Amino acid sequence: MRQDEDRTYDFPAIEARWQKTWEETNAFRAPDDSDRPKYYALEMYPYPSGRIHMGHVRNYSIGDVIARFKMMRGFNVLHPIGWDALGMPAENAAIKSGIHPQKWTMDNVAHMKAQLKRMGFAYDWSREVNTCLPEYYKWNQWIFLKMHERGLAYRKESWVNWCPACRTVLANEQAAGGACWRCSSGVEQKKMEQWVLKITDYAEELLSGHAQLGKWPEHVLAMQKNWIGRSEGAYLNFEVPSIKKSIRVFTTRLDTIFGATFLVLSPEHPLVDELVRGPREARLRQWVAKTVAAARAKREIGEADKEGIDTGVTAVNPFTGKPVPVWLANYVLMEYGTGAIMAVPAHDGRDFDFAKKYGLPVVEVVVPEGGSPSPRESAAELFEDAGVLVNSGPYIGLTSYEATKKMAAWANGNGFGEPAVTYRLRDWGISRQRYWGTPIPMIHCPACGIVPVPYEDLPVEIPYKAEFTGESGSPLEKIASFVNVACPKCGRPARRETDTMDTFVDSSWYFFRYTSPDTGALPFTRAAADKWLPVDLYIGGVEHAILHLIYSRFFTKLLRDLGLTTLDEPFPHYLAQGMVLKDGTAMSKSKGNVVDPDEMLEHYGADALRLFILFASPPEKEFAWNEDGIEGCYRFLGRVWQLYQEIKPLRTEAEAPASFSPDPAAFSRLRKKIHQTIRKVGEDIEMRFHLNTAVSAIMELANAVRKEKDILRGSGDGRVLLGEAMETLILALAPFTPHISEEMWRGMGRESLVLRAPWPKFDPELAREELAVVVVEINGKVRDKFETAHDTSEEAMKTAALDLPRIRQLLEGTTVRKVVVIKGKIVNIVV
């Protein structure tokens, strides 16, 4: 760790000075009425947990480079920030230390805001959004009421994911893998009534919308696609004569229907109650009760052994007319499809395992083209692909594809089935039994039922006075003044809903609010949204690939259908930033490997920290922290500062000493480097987002200046060029290290801010190498090289190559069989 007296440049003073200037001049304000083209740069807003961490620093540094670069490119840049300020940590802090969630949150916001300012991020703070303020969450409630009107918000009793540690319900997305997304506790299953948003209405569009997301990382789209889980197939009804009802199944393999030797229902299936009646009822009911409980518990951990029981009832296979036994088993999920399946053990590993265990028949009905049925010993040997049908009555010989089509038509025509599409995606449960969230604006009236809070009564504010005991149940339930309310319909005493909303509701539309943060009439104004959206570049951690990013897409489509926007997709370009690691794992308090940004700011300053975090690794890759790296970037800035100190006075000094003569080679080398750097840095930032290589190109320019400066300072032309090189260096650094860049820009005699300076232009002619280096290979191995004009003909290149002394020597005694010449690049001699 470096000592203060070692500073090669006074970053504390420089950074403070420019942060003050930016603030005083509202330098980052994005006017709504500018003629310049708009650019909306957005990074995921933070949860105000207390302090910013390196993940934030990385995320926001990447976004800041883009925002500042676009400003220099002449765009009217909207670069806002805000706070995802509702959520459980605030409430947990209240339980632990007695600080009110509001105070805790607002104090954290104040602290983190100061930290972000010390990083020098170019935010338009006039658009700051804070979701824990009633003026924000009022609109969560407003949107919820609109959804309720349209039947998109409804109440549902169901098994829900329950986190015992957080003591609240979780959405499926938040309980992926059976673990709470926030605290990693094992999730339990509980039957509860809760509020649900009908995201499944948009399942198809969320999937087809991917076509518009060409600038998203492949794997994020894959994850979403997976999550939505679209599945094409058919519903098919099996008559059960004994109860005069039919069992409906969903299958994607209608072509295997002749091999459906039994049906399996989930023990939670609604027909179970009827099916179990009869002589074995007691035993069956006991099995069902046991299995439901066990399955609920086991599903958290993973795979359970397949267990089942025969109901003794038979259904009729509608294609064969033959009876098939109806079983109940733990491996069929009530949540997916219809909760019942037709089991085809010959072509499905799970059904096969089950059939083997209980001695059920296996009938092979599909074989590979040219193949024939053969006994299979294990699930791994099964033929599970599409093929050609056998043992399938009138469909024998058809391909799976043809058979599926004909069978679907036949089932449809005879009224016992139809084509269908199902999704894995399920509706979004948003009820949370917590205090520090948006109150769901509903009232339970004994007479009128569930009544929405009238729009004019919004917001339903979170009551300030509450008890935070950590006991089960929401603190809101115990606040009489909150709970007791007159029914808006009949005026009689009623109870207010005490569930609050999942905070992912807040973050599903905050990017709209930034466009008109002060409007009181609607969540946002149509004009502002139309002007600024979509977000041109959205940057954030890939951990939100399915949660936040799918909810936001859903809300955008919903808001569109409410007429508030015309937008289909909010984020056409998403840059998934990689994780910040140390010692091979993610930084986290529990692992004790956290590097505090404040400490780095203290020792190296914001510019060095920003530069390092951008230089060490490309944005989408993981970034491994190491202290020596930031040391190196700090040293680099020190060298730039030295160059600036040396070059600055050359501009104003008298004529260059005549005793030196200009060195034309050095002059054109540096001039070329200047133009190449402008091109490379601009392209790396704008086209490829390769910020690490942009930084290395800037370093190369600095190295070139250092190397040539002592020769060039001897002539007037050389001095002018050195000044130009220094200014290029400053401009190129400006998006990365804005403070030191402003300081040097001012020092070079420039009046306006460097962030207002236009990004420099390069001259392609000057950026071009004047001579091409031609590599000469013999049998693909480099043997020599020579320089020549770019437009040297292939014939001349060949002659020149064969004439090189070294090549002539090496070719002695061999026969040249072939010579491959690529203009301006290579001559490969094959012998």
Next chain:
RNA sequence: GCCGGGGUGGCGGAAGUGGCAGACGCAAGGGACUUAAAAUCCCUCGCCCCGUGAGGGGCAUGCGGGUUCGAUUCCCGCCCCCGGCACCA
């Protein structure tokens, strides 16, 4: 199991389109300055071999094949690592 993404020096990483592999930085070693240290500056730096030296040669982008005058890049087959989903019918 399925779906995605990766394997390049001691390390982080470069190499838009098949054409000099290892840019830039870190670490390391040597040197200058210094009473000394820090800071700073200069030089060396993929591995192996031959040569006293200048220099020369071979091997190298996870492994094995293929296409090509030429492959880190394209194709086929394996191995390993990371991420996501996981009884989804």
